[in-house]
Amino acid sequence: MSATGPDGPRPVMYPDASAPLAERARDALADPTLGENLRGAAESWAAGRARMGQEHPFAAMRERGREIRTRNVRELPALLDRLEERVRAAGGTVVRVADSAEACRYVIDLARARGASLVAKSKSMATEEIRLNEALEEAGLRVVETDLGEWILQLAGQHPSHIIAPAVHLNREQVRELFAAESGGELPEGREALVAHARRRLREVFAAADIGVSGVNFAIADTGTICVVENEGNARLVTALPRIHVAVMGMERVVADWDEAAHLLQLLPMAAIGDDAAGYVNLLTGPRREGEADGPEELHLMILDGGRSALRGTEFEEVLHCIRCGACLYSCPMWRSVGGQAYGSPYSGPIGAVLTPLLEGMRGERSSELPFLSSLCGACHEACPVGIPLHDLLVRARARVTTPGHRADRRRFRLWSLAWRSPAGYAVSRLAARAGLRLLGGRRGWIRRLPGPGEPWTRERDVPARWPPR
Amino acid sequence: MAAEVAALAAGLLRKLEGRRASGEVVERRDAGAAAARVCGDWGVRRALLAGDPLLDDLGVSEALAGAGCEVLRWPDGRGLGWRELLGLEGPQDTCGVTVPLLGVAERGTLLLGTGPGHGRSIDVVSMRHLAVLPAERLRPTLAGALAEAYGGAGLPPSAVSLVSAPSRTSDIEKISTLGAHGSVSMHVLVVT
Numbered sequence: 190m191s192a193t194g195p196d197g198p199r200p201v202m203y204p205d206a207s208a209p210l211a212e213r214a215r216d217a218l219a220d221p222t223l224g225e226n227l228r229g230a231a232e233s234w235a236a237g238r239a240r241m242g243q244e245h246p247f248a249a250m251r252e253r254g255r256e257i258r259t260r261n262v263r264e265l266p267a268l269l270d271r272l273e274e275r276v277r278a279a280g281g282t283v284v285r286v287a288d289s290a291e292a293c294r295y296v297i298d299l300a301r302a303r304g305a306s307l308v309a310k311s312k313s314m315a316t317e318e319i320r321l322n323e324a325l326e327e328a329g330l331r332v333v334e335t336d337l338g339e340w341i342l343q344l345a346g347q348h349p350s351h352i353i354a355p356a357v358h359l360n361r362e363q364v365r366e367l368f369a370a371e372s373g374g375e376l377p378e379g380r381e382a383l384v385a386h387a388r389r390r391l392r393e394v395f396a397a398a399d400i401g402v403s404g405v406n407f408a409i410a411d412t413g414t415i416c417v418v419e420n421e422g423n424a425r426l427v428t429a430l431p432r433i434h435v436a437v438m439g440m441e442r443v444v445a446d447w448d449e450a451a452h453l454l455q456l457l458p459m460a461a462i463g464d465d466a467a468g469y470v471n472l473l474t475g476p477r478r479e480g481e482a483d484g485p486e487e488l489h490l491m492i493l494d495g496g497r498s499a500l501r502g503t504e505f506e507e508v509l510h511c512i513r514c515g516a517c518l519y520s521c522p523m524w525r526s527v528g529g530q531a532y533g534s535p536y537s538g539p540i541g542a543v544l545t546p547l548l549e550g551m552r553g554e555r556s557s558e559l560p561f562l563s564s565l566c567g568a569c570h571e572a573c574p575v576g577i578p579l580h581d582l583l584v585r586a587r588a589r590v591t592t593p594g595h596r597a598d599r600r601r602f603r604l605w606s607l608a609w610r611s612p613a614g615y616a617v618s619r620l621a622a623r624a625g626l627r628l629l630g631g632r633r634g635w636i637r638r639l640p641g642p643g644e645p646w647t648r649e650r651d652v653p654a655r656w657p658p659r
Numbered sequence: 660m661a662a663e664v665a666a667l668a669a670g671l672l673r674k675l676e677g678r679r680a681s682g683e684v685v686e687r688r689d690a691g692a693a694a695a696r697v698c699g700d701w702g703v704r705r706a707l708l709a710g711d712p713l714l715d716d717l718g719v720s721e722a723l724a725g726a727g728c729e730v731l732r733w734p735d736g737r738g739l740g741w742r743e744l745l746g747l748e749g750p751q752d753t754c755g756v757t758v759p760l761l762g763v764a765e766r767g768t769l770l771l772g773t774g775p776g777h778g779r780s781i782d783v784v785s786m787r788h789l790a791v792l793p794a795e796r797l798r799p800t801l802a803g804a805l806a807e808a809y810g811g812a813g814l815p816p817s818a819v820s821l822v823s824a825p826s827r828t829s830d831i832e833k834i835s836t837l838g839a840h841g842s843v844s845m846h847v848l849v850v851t
Contacts, residue, residue, distance in 0.1 A: 230833045279814055337839050338830035356830050364831055384828060384836045389747075391840065396741040412815045422783040422826040422841025429780040429818075430741055447809055451802035454821075455766065464678065466766040466823035469783075469841065478817045480775035482734035 210531070210558040217527040223358050227528050230357045234519040237463015238572075245465065254456045255576040257449045258510035261441070265501065265509075268410040268443045269492065275413025279475025281488040285440075292493055293324035296402070296435055299489065300330055303433060305399035311417065311424035312336035313404025314352060314513055315437045315493055317535040318548070321402065333394045335423040337387055344371050350529030350537065352515035353461045358528045391423070401427035401485065405438035406513070407453060408490075411446045413474055415490060418457060420468035428471055434485035436473075440492050441509040453512060460514040460574035496548040504585050508544050510575045517569035517579055523562050532559065539569035539579040543586050557595065560586035601642075623655075630654020667764040667797040668849045674767020675847060678824035679837060682847035684794070690850050691722030694756070694789060697846050698728055701787050704750040705729040707736050710776035711758040717850060719756065719791060728754075733778045744784045755785035755842070759822075761804045762797045762849070766823065769847065770808055773818040782822060788842035790822075794851045 208216075217223055241247060261268065273283045286292040300308070308330055310316065322332045322343075334343045338356035342349060344367040349355030356364070361380060368386055369376045376386060403424055407416040415436050417424045428434050444450050458467040477484030500506055518524045518538030529537035534545040542563055546556030560583050569579040587595075608614040629636045636652040638644065646652075665684075672682040685693045698706060706723050710733040714720050724730045729750070731739070742748045760772035769790055773779045782788040798804040801821075809815045826841030837843050 226832070233829075233833045279817070335840070336830070337828045341830065354829060354833065357833060361832055380831050380834060380836050383831060384839055388838060388840060392745045392747055396745055396747060412809050414809070414815065420824070420827045420829075421839035423839070425780065425783045425820060426840060429778075429783075447805040448802055451800075451805050455801065462829070466674075466678075466768050466821070468678070468822070468824035468827050470821035470823075472819040472821065474815045474817055476817070478814075481773065481778070481817065482737040482775070483778045483780045484773070484818060 210533070210562060213531040213533060214527045214562070217531040222360065222363075223528055224526075226358050226360055227525055230351075230354060231519050231525045234463065234516075238460070238516070239463075241459045241463050241465065245459065247459070250452070250456055250459075251574055251576055253452055254512075254574050255510070257444065257452060258512070258575045261444050261449070262501065262506060262509045264445070265441065265443065265498075268445060269440060271410040272408050272413060272443050273492075275410065276415075276475065276488075276490050277413075279413050280478075281413070281475045281490055283490045283492065285492045285494070287494050289319035289324075289495065292319045292437065292491060292495075293321055295489075295491060296321065296400075297325065297328045297330075299433070299435070300325070300328070300400060303399065305433065306330060307394070307398045308332045308400045308402055309394050309398035309427050309431060310334050310336075310339070310402045311404070311419065311427040312339050312355070313402070313437055314349075314535060315404050315439050315495075316402060317349060318439075318495060319437070319493065321437070333391070333398075335391050335394060335427060336419075337384065337421060337423075340387060340391065341367060344368070347530065348535065351518055352513050352536070352538075354515070358530060395423075395426045395430050398427075398431040400433045400435060401431040402435045402437065403428055405436050405442050405490075406457065407450055408438060408443045409445075409447060409450050410443055415473050416450065416454070417471040417473070418454070418467045418469075419471070420462070422469055425469055425471050428473060428485065429483050432485055433487045433489070434473075434476070435489045435491060437491045437493060440494055440497050441511075456574045457512055457514050460512075460516040460572070496550075500547060505543070505547055505582060507577050508540070508547060508582060510577050511540055511544070512575060513540075514574055516572040516574060520568040520572035522564060522566065522568070527562075532562070534559070539563060539583065540577075543579060543582045546586055546589075556586075557590045557592045560590065598642075626652070626654040634658060664794050664797060664851070667762075667799060668794060668851075670764035671762050671767050671797060671849065672847065674764075675823070675845070678767065679827070679835075680767075680825055680845040680847065682849065684849045684851060686851055687717065690791065690848055691718030693848055694719045694791070695722040695726040697789055697848075698723060698754055698787075699726055701754060701844065702752050703728055703754040703787060704752045705731065706754045706756055706789075707731045707733065707744065707781055707785055708756040709733050709758050709778075709781060710735075713758050713793070714756065714791065717791065723756075733776060733781060737778065741784070744780075746784075746786060751786060753785040754787040754789055755781040755783075756789045756791065757782050759790050759792050759796065760808060760819070762792045762847075763799075763801050763804045764797055765800045768801060768804075768821050768823045770804055771820040771822060772808070772816055773820075774816070779818040779820060782820070782845075783826070783841035786838075786843055788822070788825065788845040790845070790847045792847055792849050794849050797849070
């Protein structure tokens, strides 16, 4: 475990979002198509989630999920050692990487050493975080995302807006235009036809790919098994057909045994898609064995730190419990209003607003903005299948922000708190406030515009200068 | 069929049907005919069968060949190469026939094992997926089934696939659409 706290330097860097958050949020709010797409998606998620609540004792399952993840993160170093040993025993290669540069370098070197040119990817937030696609493309490799949503985004030149449903902000017509541009031909109408078109195009990729890159949802230390959860079947094809499989795993994804894995494997799809099983779960222990006719000849498990180990033992440790289900995104009134793209980070919504600044370092511009994109209503905590107190973490993250504006804010609140600690101070401040309000309100008794830091507050409303207002 | 097994089979099929898969309980002697009927309904022209002797014992291989399907056995079928198996060349109306290691009633899940005779890609390279599950392989819970699959001495299996539905995507407008990459449809024959 590293000695640096969450304020220390962070190795993973995201590109700076080009415009400030307020501007990105305003643009998103002004986009009527986006609003409609997001509302539809959130409603369908809520319906599935409600159904799960009726079929299963969700509260009890959530409590057990929390216990499991708390234990996993507490025992992380030992679990990772055991995992590494078991994966090696099964014939796999394990590499631990500290940051995105090291991670990307490993894959590029591997591709060069094996003469690979085409990389097929299944959905992975960890590779999004280390910006693997960009690095591989710069190195002259062709990278194709094979999850339908991710492929759509790749064609659009965008990044995911949701952990589970990356292209949820685009509608059928927008998808059709992207597919038509990619294939250079007219496309039939309808959702089924679009899916069938993508199926055929991407089968060409599975047949030819040299390397398959996947993420890892969980890794089971006891047997050295990695677990890739999906609904489309592309992750199986990515991990079964190419001759090399590279699995990129955030270091906190490890669980101890199959009992824990079985519980989380049920909890994850309940929270993510409102079903008690995902369509496909691929459990992989080492590469292909002797006599087997499919599966990769080489399996490389890459365990990414990327700033995670520095969070253990801090007040932010609980972000490491996250199983990346996306439930806090759908449940968040902010995410539902602006979508994931406005966050300008691979992780959006409440978990992204906490995790991004922690992984990136609290000094970046984004770290000063993201924790404030929340109303602290707590819906994210309620939705979280492992009970992460996201609203508390957001408040703690806000307290860490050190831009001049926020420091000035903190001084003002400290002064206020100091004044109100004594009856005399309280009385004086009340008199001063009353006099000040009267002065500003003038004869009308209403303040149309406050000066200084109060100005934004009065942009949309008036303040009564006396009570009751006239 | 014992009442307990019947309840497990009913639970498995009910859950699978909720995810737009289908299935039925058949007696041993009817398994071949049922497989041929399902593949006939799907218009299957080529079937890729797990190299499991059970499919011969149950008469599935014979019934499919008799119904006019080209029958490929794993691992021989791999000789065709991925482009053929993926349906990019040759017939596209393909069906993977698997013999699951275990079935889980609680969540409606099949555990497909891997070995020299059972490729890990059989069900997803094919357009359709037909699973032939002996009823005695049904288990009530996922935790129990996983403990059994990974409980043996020596190295655990190189790949186990949990399959609970046909291939689904909700990536376009959040509406569930079948056949994104894996099987467009999935049918389970629980054989008693």
